[in-house]
Amino acid sequence: MVAKRDFVVRFAGEGGQGMVTASEALAAAAAQVGYHVMTFVTFPSQIMGGPTWSQCRISVTPALSNGDELDVLVAFNEEAYNVHKDELRDGGILIYDSEVFSIDDGGGDSINLVALPYQELGKSTGNPRAANMVILGAVAEFVNWPDKYLSDFNIKRFTRGRPNDAEVVSANEMGLQLGKQAATDSGFSLGELAVPNPPDYEQILIKGNDSLSTGAIAGEVELFVGYPISPATTILTFMEEHLKGEGKFVYQSSSEIESITAISGGGFAGKRSMTSTAGPGFSLMSEGLGMAWMMEIPIVVVDAQRGGPATGLPTKTEQSDLYMAMHPAHGDAQLPVIAPGTVEECFYAAMHALNWAERYQGPVVVLSDHMLTERTQNIRKPDPNLIPIERREVYTGSNGYQRYDGSSVSPMPIPGGPGAYVANASEHDGIGDTTHLPQRHVDGTDRRFNKLKTLEDSLYESRNTQHNIAVMPWGGQKGPTHEAYESLMEKGVDIAWYYTMFLSPLNPKLIKELQNKDLVIVPELNYLGQFASILRQHRINAVAITQYTGLPFKVQRLVSEITNMVEQHASESTKAGV
């Protein structure tokens, strides 16, 4: 029998029951022995309780999506069983606590039920917290993992220099064995999971927001001001914890309006300044972003997208802020936007954004999303040295300098140094004084848009470019789309692949390549098909596959929709005689 190449476990129940802990522990254990892992978490917007689930995918090749179907569902309560059972694959295993609820319908023919009283078994170890270990012991046995994977993980994780370490480790080990025994007794098996194939490069295990924050520190952010909001809060808390050193400043403001105007003051005064927020906070920053664009102040704003509009879906994922990221403010303005597509790209996106802000002297938006922020993934260890730090050109001449003269980026005076001027949100002359002369507004507007040209050398991915139809995801849906693409190529559906995290401005070479395609398919998590419509503005024949459920794409849906679109395009081309 061929060994399984990947394995998906979902833990579902009530917030606070330990689903996330169990999922993260399984991921960490698998990553330690060399598997590729990706977790996915979704929960309601409340501190305790509410339906919560966490999923862990373990794979011998890099995990690109959450996994469409579940091999194992651990239902912590009856509601979780009812909501999630249909996502179990045929022959999948359902684990439930038979002391908590009973399954009267027997679960149907295709599900293997395992009644596991893990809470009782956990208590029997002398440490009720070992209940999770009972579950993990059972899960591991279903894919025939060697005992040492979890045993070693247990020892590493729980040897923390505390007096009771030995007791905890011993109770956990007992829990693992009890779970394993129960799995063996059930007689079910999912088949052996292939042995891990560890990559030959160094890796880290990290969440998207931690990766982005670490990237910002690698990008030498100096001043960070933020306000709590899901799912961006962990960037603020990371900065409070880690942005330290001479001249560094981090602070929780009293609103997003304070955040954006404070970092504008910081950028004006010469610091690499940054904030993070989500949709509602980004809306409040609208006027401030227009101001920074007009005044030509380098700042970086992270928008960790969630479902909108208004307060929307605070803890679900969506990609519906792209229009707003590019055009947050009234008037003629277009902001640079970098949208990372993977946990690894989150790191480099932050570095690039800080560089871009300094290079073109203006505000830059990093567009992340809930699915990226919260998921844990093993990634290649980021190398800060890959992205050299760029700094704004600082004016060093004498006073009387015309700061805003010229048709593109010009040296910026910093308070305390020469070249005093007025940073002015109204249209202004060279020294920053307000003016209403028509030619000044023409020159100022041209100058501000010309500056974007300094950002047009960005990188993009392209594969199999000989084909006339292309797929081009953006942001966090890169992974599921990539997995669908691989599957389509295997099936002989010939399409090209394009991807970039540098969405605005788009590299003109990329635009030209896409203009030459008959069709560009854009999977995106919004109603309007925002990126596809932006591509159409560039005279690219782009069509979106949209979804607005608050959840990421399932790979299988993308495979079938893209296949249909390719076939339909072929038949229309035939009818048209081309």
Add this chain to the structure above:
Amino acid sequence: MTKRNPEYDFKWCPGCGDFGVKRAIELTVKARTDELSIAMENNVIVAGIGCSGNLVHLTDGPQPFGFHGIHGRTLPVAFGVKSANPDLEVMVVAGDGDFLSIGAEHIGPQAKRNLDITCVIMDNGVYGLTKGQSSPTTQLGVVTSTTPGGKIEGEVKPFPLYLSLGVSFIASAFSSKPKEMAEMIREAMDYPGFSVVHIQSPCTTYNDTYEVLRGNAKKGIDPLTYDIPENHDASNIDAAFDLVNAPGLPLGVVYRAENPSPLNERFDGLDRKNDARDVHDLIEGFAIS
């Protein structure tokens, strides 16, 4: 229009109180920078939107850096500038509309941060730049373009507000008394915490209050303003409340907290400076082991 910016077409009306405030700021900043050997370019003036905010374009002589941003947000901008570089001398210039209406939410947090920032507030009791609408300090019953039947709600009382929000240094001045006004601005700039100099700066076009403030003996109008008596204990917040809740408009130092504890000193006290981790160590913290 000034010599240095011939295109600039903004004008204050003849008799506007803001002329006097501008002159007082110019003289005070110049004298202070000379005396303390501070470079003029170490001064940053953050201006609000309204007639008063245009002050930043009208100053004559050696130029400080200016920041003429969006309506109501002078305080968080000044907070960002001062946090980025505590060595800068940061002043806010704004009017009653900018500071007490759209921007009022920022006074409380900024007072608690207590950074060494000086606010010079020009209160004319009206929205002048938009041609005469009611402002927070427009008095009950006053007719403006948005209160054609007379203002139907009472006015905001700035001094009790500042005291309640914890502003560390509060002074009251009148644009018709330039010498005293300059002294108040100087004292506020020298004060090592968050300070507000609230100035009556009448609008001759839409809300001419000169006569009410100065009085007119011929008409039998007593002046509303009076000098704060020398025995007022400005370090006593109860005395300050009593002073500003009494009839009339006292001029002078209303309140001066002893031992302000500015945010930057408290932040430095956390000793984050010497606790920096190399980014490679930070990344190593996520190693799979």
